[in-house]
Amino acid sequence: MREFFQKYKSTILYGFSLAVLLFLMKWLEFRLIVIDHALEIYIGSIAVVFTALGIWLALKLTKPKKETIIVEKEIYVNDAEFVQDxxxxxxxxxxxxxxxxxxxxxxxxxxxxxxxxxxxxxxxxxxxxxxxxxxxxxxxxxxxxxxxxxxxxxx
Amino acid sequence: MREFFQKYKSTILYGFSLAVLLFLMKWLEFRLIVIDHALEIYIGSIAVVFTALGIWLALKLTKPKKETIIVEKEIYVNDAEFVQDxxxxxxxxxxxxxxxxxxxxxxxxxxxxxxxxxxxxxxxxxxxxxxxxxxxxxxxxxxxxxxxxxxxxxx
DNA sequence: AGTAAAATCATCCTTAAGTATGACCTCCAG
DNA sequence: CTGGAGGTCATACTTAAGGATGATTTTACT
Missing domain, CATH: 1.10.10.10 (Winged helix-like DNA-binding domain superfamily/Winged helix DNA-binding domain)
Structure with missing residues (x-):
C-alpha cells in the first residue's frame, strides 16, 4: 500500500491538485456572477497556477540523463613477467x-x-x-x- | 536581432502562447453563453493546456539532469619502478x-x-x-x- | 673528551676465474 | 664423405677474487 503510494505519488498529487483546483473553480464560478469582468483574471490565474504545476511536474518526473565516465585506474604489477628477446x-x-x-x-x-x-x-x-x-x-x-x-x- | 530572438526565444514563445490562448478564451467565453454548463470543460482544458505548457517550458529551460557513473577501468602497468626495501x-x-x-x-x-x-x-x-x-x-x-x-x- | 662504528690501507695466502691452446667426438648439411 | 659447428676434456699459465688478520684514521654520537 505504501509502496503503491510511493510509486504513483506524482500522479496522485496531480490528481488531487486538479480536484482541489476544480473545487476552487466551482466556488469562484459562483463569485464571478457577483463580480463582473473578473473572469479574465480568474482564467489568467488558472493559467499561471497550472503552468507552475506543469513546471513542477516536469522537474519531478524527468529522469536524469546518465553519463558514464570511465576512469583509468593504473595498477602497478610487480610481477613484470619476463619475455626473452x-x-x-x-x-x-x-x-x-x-x-x-x-x-x-x-x-x-x-x-x-x-x-x-x-x-x-x-x-x-x-x-x-x-x-x-x-x-x-x-x-x-x-x-x-x-x-x-x-x-x-x-x- | 536574431541573437536577441534566440536568447529570449522561450520567453517570447511563452508570451505569444499566452496571447493566443487569451484570445481563444475570449472567443470561447462568447460561446459559453450559448452552450450551458460547458464552463467546467473549458476551465479543464485551460488547465491541461497550461500544464502541458509548463512541462514544455520546464523541459526547455532547465539544464538536463546529469547523473555521473564512474566506471573504473583497470590498466595493468608493467613498469614496476624500483623501490628500495x-x-x-x-x-x-x-x-x-x-x-x-x-x-x-x-x-x-x-x-x-x-x-x-x-x-x-x-x-x-x-x-x-x-x-x-x-x-x-x-x-x-x-x-x-x-x-x-x-x-x-x-x- | 672518549668511544664505537666506519673507513682506510697493508700483507699473506688460497682459491676461483679467465686465457690460450690443442685434442677428441658427434652430428648434420653441402 | 667431408668440413664446420657444437660439445667435451685436458694442461698450463695469469690474474682476479676471496679470506684472515692487524693497524691507523675519520666520523659520529654520547
Missing part, C-alpha cells in the same frame, strides 16, 4: 650450452657448481664461459650477467 | 661504502675498477666486499648481486 638471442648466436651456463652464472653459481649441475668437467665450463664472454663482448662473469639482463636474455 | 636495508645494516661497492659490483666492475672509481686502494675494496659478503651471507660477488636483487636492495 629472441631477436637479440639470434644476433648473439649463443648455443644451448652457453645459455645454460649463462643462466647458472646469473644465479651466482661458481664454475665448479655449474660443472656439477651439468654433469661435465670444470674445463668444459671454462671453455663455455670463455666463448660466452667473447660473444657477449665482456671479460667477467659479473659483466656478462649485467649485459645479459640488459639485453633481456635472462630475467 | 628500506626494511631489508635496516636488517642487514649495510654501511654507505658497502652499498656503493655493492652497486658497482652489480654493474660488473672489478675490484680494481671500483677502487679507482671510489678513489681508494684495492685492499680497501676487498675489505668492504668481504664485510658485504658476510652481511649478505654469501661468498661470491655473483651471489651477492643475485641476493641483493632478490632482497630489493638494488634494481
Amino acid at each position: 629472441r631477436n637479440q638471442l639470434e644476433k648473439l648466436n649463443l648455443s644451448k650450452r652457453e645459455m645454460e651456463v649463462l643462466e647458472l652464472i646469473a644465479q651466482g653459481c661458481s664454475n665448479q657448481e655449474i660443472a656439477s649441475q651439468l654433469f661435465v668437467s670444470l674445463p668444459t665450463i671454462k671453455t663455455h664461459s670463455s666463448k660466452l664472454f667473447e660473444k657477449l663482448d665482456v671479460n667477467r662473469r659479473t659483466q656478462a650477467v649485467e649485459k645479459a639482463k640488459r639485453l633481456k636474455l635472462i630475467p | 628500506r626494511n631489508q636495508l635496516e636488517k642487514l645494516n649495510l654501511s654507505k661504502r658497502e652499498m656503493e661497492v655493492l652497486e658497482l659490483i652489480a654493474q660488473g666492475c672489478s675490484n680494481q675498477e671500483i677502487a679507482s672509481q671510489l678513489f681508494v686502494s684495492l685492499p680497501t675494496i676487498k675489505t668492504h666486499s668481504s664485510k658485504l659478503f658476510e652481511k649478505l651471507d654469501v661468498n661470491r660477488r655473483t651471489q651477492a648481486v643475485e641476493k641483493a636483487k632478490r632482497l630489493k636492495l638494488i634494481p
